[in-house]
Amino acid sequence: MFRKILVALNRCDDISEYIFQEALELAKATKASLKLLHVLSVDEKESPNILTLINTLENKKRWEEFEKPGLDLLKSFTEQAIAAGVSTEYYQGLGRPGHIICETARVWEAGLIVIGRRGLSGMSELILGSVSNYVTHYAPCSVFIIQNPE
Numbered sequence: 135m136f137r138k139i140l141v142a143l144n145r146c147d148d149i150s151e152y153i154f155q156e157a158l159e160l161a162k163a164t165k166a167s168l169k170l171l172h173v174l175s176v177d178e179k180e181s182p183n184i185l186t187l188i189n190t191l192e193n194k195k196r197w198e199e200f201e202k203p204g205l206d207l208l209k210s211f212t213e214q215a216i217a218a219g220v221s222t223e224y225y226q227g228l229g230r231p232g233h234i235i236c237e238t239a240r241v242w243e244a245g246l247i248v249i250g251r252r253g254l255s256g257m258s259e260l261i262l263g264s265v266s267n268y269v270t271h272y273a274p275c276s277v278f279i280i281q282n283p284e
Contacts, residue, residue: 140244167221172204173231232268
């Protein structure tokens, strides 16, 4: 079935834990390995602006503060998956989430992408865009979309 499952997580979503647990159960059932992915988007309100890429001590600190929550989430979930007997690695990238997810799946040769859906529609989806919609259209493999359980 699936040998490699890419799990796209968002540190700002309340459903990341749910997405991770669903992917973990699927990986255990299919004996697949996991790659957990979090994308730092410059569109996030907490995102440092482009000037923070200038290499100063203050900017380095600001950038580390921006990266840390995503890395902490990835490390915590990776530890849980490994403890459950599932081979797991993680990656945090910077860019447009949909593009990074699809490119990571292509390079890693994922058989499945597991991603959440915020449930945006209408104007909100038009303005903010839909990462899950983008991934559904451009992924190099199957996509399993997890709807918020609430």
